[in-house]
Amino acid sequence: MKKKLLIINGPGLSDLSNFNEFGHDNLTLEKVQKKCLETCDSLGISVDFCQTDDQAELSNYLLKASKEFDALIINPAAYSNAASLDPDLYASNIEAMANQKKPVIEVHIANIFQKGVNINSPIKASEGNVGFVSGFGIHSYDLAIRAVNKQLSQKS
Amino acid sequence: MNIFVINGPNINLLGSREPEIYGHDTLDSISKECIEQGLKDGNNVKFMQSNYEGEIVEWIQSAIKEKIDVIVINAAAYTHTSIAIHDALKSFPGLKIELHISNPHLRESFRHISFVSPAVDAVVAGLGADGYSHVIELLADLQRS
Secondary structure, eight states: OOOEEEEEEOTTTTOOGGGGGGTOTTOOHHHHHHHHHHHHHHHTOEEEEEEOSOHHHHHHHHHHHHHHOSEEEEEOGGGGGOTTOOHHHHHHHHHHHHHTTOOEEEEESSOTTSTTTOOOOOOOOSSSOOEEEESSTTHHHHHHHHHHHHHHHHHO | OEEEEEEOTTGGGTTTSOHHHHOSOOHHHHHHHHHHHHHHTTOEEEEEEOSOHHHHHHHHHHHHHTTOSEEEEEOGGGGGTOHHHHHHHHTOOSEEEEEESSOGGGSOGGGSOOSSGGGSSEEEESSOTHHHHHHHHHHHHHHHO
């Protein structure tokens, strides 16, 4: 059976034009989605690709991830810095996934540690391993998908 | 493409050092995998490790002189202390990638600050020893696109 990967894109990621200033020109979420689907297809993984600006919806996706999917790639974007966010709820969902030994990788388009990016800090899960890929533009997703595939193939 | 993979202190102990965190792969096996992955894509990988901060700084400086295309750096514990490595990386004009086997942000708070991260283009962490070969493979993709 095909392994199921969920890719979640958090708040603000419907418009990627503000990544131009970091050298990731002319990116759109559609392009990212297309590339992810191609990569997953070539590796024989089934993938759901979603984006939401809504916290409740994001929580639902996270819950779904741990129940229905084998792996999670998440670009939390502004989520981990949002004033109204519940970081514990966020972290506990990520941990639930990681504790089931299901691969979880946090991705970012730009290098979030470079001056001026300052959009967030990495996921603060206290248990389980969470991978981290930041700064490769559209290729951050590609690297994460390959890493997920490798981890899933080592598990089975 | 010419690629330097520079590794910092204690990475020579891989395989025996806290395997629950760093895994069972040895530095030799990772090095071999990186070089082979590079060859597959027609890229030349030089894999290095030092326990000495100054030596790492000199390797970065030699990368500038030799016009190396990419530095992949796992500065290990110097990540969290070395302004000298930060400065050296700043002067390297090529592509710079920070790599860690574990995810430092999920570990002790003294590992949460990285002087390397703001000086590089991209950061990869927590993908285990496989992170190295994934990055080398991705570099070939980047070159093609």
